[in-house]
Amino acid sequence: MRLYLGLIVLVMLLTSCDDGEIIVTTFDFDEENLTMCSSNTREKVLYHTNNLNVFESLSMELSNNLFTQEDQVLTVSDNPIEIPLSGNNRIIYRTYNAEVPEAPGDYFCRDIPPATPTVLQEYESVGGIVVITTSQLPTLNRDGVLDHDGDGIPSIEEGMDEGLDTDGDGIPDYLDRDDDGDNVETSVERDANTDDPTANGYLDTDEDGIPNYLDPDDDGDGVLTRLEVTEDNLYPARNQNDENTSPRYLDPNFTQRYTGEPGNLIDNIIKVRYRSDVVVQNLQLRNLGGDGEEISFTLKNLGSFTSGQVDVVLEPTDEGGDEDDTDNNNEG
Ligand SMILES: [Ca+2]
Ligand SMILES: [Ca+2]
Ligand SMILES: [Ca+2]
Ligand SMILES: [Ca+2]
Known part of the structure; x- marks a missing residue:
């Protein structure tokens, strides 16, 4: 079964599959803040959770070298950057039987997540391109x-x-x-x-x-x-x-x-501070269990990530007429 963006309204309701399995999903992550794991736990992992009507999470693991992570900052080498979802770059959508912890240390940033809550359904990306656009706040x-x-x-x-x-x-x-x-x-x-x-x-x-x-x-x-x-x-x-x-x-x-x-x-x-907006083009998610159901979006907004404070050094370009004794290399 394949659902496209125009049918999301239907997905928000209960959808009954042929085999009687009940899928409850809202994918209601738009315009939310993504949380980033620290670089000394699980580097380049961003996620958010939704515990309002259903218990669900969307997490993104990116191993790509187009950005680096230090403290609470994503540094991007290009803007925007585009990362194809394959190999170690993936998005995982899950539903749970109970509330999923939001704090970084409680669930997502652990190498081995705790046994509870129980994962009911898990979808993993099988296609798509993550686009991260970063701007200064x-x-x-x-x-x-x-x-x-x-x-x-x-x-x-x-x-x-x-x-x-x-x-x-x-x-x-x-x-x-x-x-x-x-x-x-x-x-x-x-x-x-x-x-x-x-x-x-x-x-x-x-x-x-x-x-x-x-x-x-x-x-x-x-x-x-x-x-x-x-x-x-x-x-x-x-x-x-x-x-x-x-x-x-x-x-x-x-x-x-x-x-x-x-x-x-x-x-x-x-x-x-910087803000990075994350969208995915042509996102395809596949249910890892059951019938391998796929859900597709032509364009999915995953939300944004706001960095911690970053020091930016601005060097003077003119010493105001006074020569400064810096080590300039001789040309000849
Ligand atoms: Ca000033
Ligand atoms: Ca002064
Ligand atoms: Ca004076
Ligand atoms: Ca004065």
Whole structure:
């Protein structure tokens, strides 16, 4: 017996086979989140369960090299990737006599699943192509506002649409964790205490109307913040004034200038998440027991998988006119 996509409504009801076997299935996995086993249990296994009206699961084992798995991240070498279902790449659909555990350690990610619940029916793929499409998710702050670099200033406010790049390092402000390139992170420069002067709601120590996170000379003493440091420690936030009451870069009365060039010290690492949508073209599932019944779908949405946070390093393309002493290979 073969059922096609247009007949799924019928499959959702009880279907009586010739031999009296009752098939109960909903295949109601659309737009659900897939769970991924960790790479130190069962690598490249994704699954989801449905315990609402019937007890069923759909799991996918992929051995293909087009993607790798580390922590809670799928890294794909192409986008989208297409993996034919054959050999060690397979989809298994099961129904059970009782609720099937959803937690990774409780069932699917074990090499040998527990004896209960009992599997009533098992279908395995005998054809089809898995298509995984991966895209980056927008990074939102606590208020649900887009903040790509997570520095606390909304991306729109950072001139995302205009491509604003305050320090000219080639990384636009909305992706730059140190917007003015003074080696103090924006997240550190941003907030004002109750009595502090502000500009646009952000700390503005020298009250020149430019908030500290965009001001290369925060205390307005004529010495750039990046140079209010010592050879021992090139980070401005870690150099205190003589009285030990304030960092030097926020004390207008402290005007010692470092004569070297500190360079860019802030590794511009931003956190991103990815979402992978999984569909199968021409999925064919065969009942491993009984009469070998097959169920086919021309296109089946298996749901999506959302990664954990991934560190992405953005390298400056321009040091703002200052030569950086990196090891460049000589051409001749
Ligand atoms: Ca920024
Ligand atoms: Ca800064
Ligand atoms: Ca200022
Ligand atoms: Ca200064």
